[in-house]
Amino acid sequence: MTVRTGLGVRRAAAPDARPLLPMLVDAFLDGPVADWLIPNRTERRVVYYRYFRLMLDLGLRHGWVDTTTNLSAVAIWYRRDAEPAPADPAHRQQLDLACGKYASKFHLLDAVFAANHPPMPHDYLAYLAVDPAWQGRGVGSMLLHHAHKAIDEEARPAYLEASNTRNRDLYLRHGYQAGEPMQASFEAPPLWPMWRPHTDGGVGEQVRTVMLPHRRSR
Template sequence: MSLPTVRPVRPGDAAQLAVTMARAFDDYAYTVWTVQAEGRFDRLRRLYSLFVAEFAAGHGGVWVTGDCAAVASWLPPGVTGPDEAFQERHGAAIAELMGDRLPFAAAAGEITDQYRPTEPHWYLASMATHPDWQNRGLGASVLAPALRRCDLDGVPAFTETASEANVRFYRRAGFEVVAENELPDGGPHLWFLRRPPGAAG
């Protein structure tokens, strides 16, 4: 099987990128916990348009396969999350899209932020493969550019997941679990993973 073409995201990718991510995360434990159930697919599509196609892409942290069947959205060292200007422009829309799960999303964000490294690192905010294209190596391919950058710059990568299957996937890329926690009020279990620079994957 030939390796897929992987490239930085382009402005024209926004719509397909958002569909891929919404399809991948529509039944994912974390997004089920943090985004209102009614119309969740459309809510997710619009949220990923903002967080990935606009914010993360603006920091050069998004890579896709040529057809956007797989997406990796990273924040580079020094970028911890949406800045004040982004929040001013989109905060009200984001709150509306989270809907009745907004308090749960806020609580989840506070918990996950506690585990972010204080050292410079690349943060994998989200990685998705369209369900029709999973188990074909696209996920590993789309992670590779940022992991190479980590190795060249000598900085770690960090992410979290609410899926044990994802833990196995990330371990194959050189990540190791460094902490675990439960979201409150019956929320999903989370694994926090760190990949040191130069880790074998």
């Protein structure tokens, strides 16, 4: 699918990581979650370069990464077909190294995501980022349409967490249902679990379901 800018979508590969990284950092640098994770914006940029280098590498190795033909946007997806594997100690160590003194907040956020993640098979959108210079031009929607077409052909649902009301409303327009907001702590901003029901092979109406129940920590 293309938008009026003439861009297209392709699967990202390892050589794309270097140009995609600064775009990811810029896209996520400001916002309520970013302000809570790392209050100092200068420190945040430094930590985000290490953090998103790790997240992009994980997506390329264990999921799939869609990007635009000009590398102005990126979507990192994972397939969830069964219960997630136990936490990898190596990943925790990598996160500690990447985030330094702020690692505890990142671990807390991961724990909240894991505790609220739907247990049934689905495709998980971990990150959707658009270069600030390209925001508001339909680029994010283009990446969503591209992924949803493939997902619908397999009649699979999709899941994500929205980090602010603007993103939540975008996903609502793309067929997602918002669950009750969740917080990593009393000081943390709300995040919305969002579920997109599958279609009957991409040719019919979406299966209408309520927001499915989430796994809760004991």
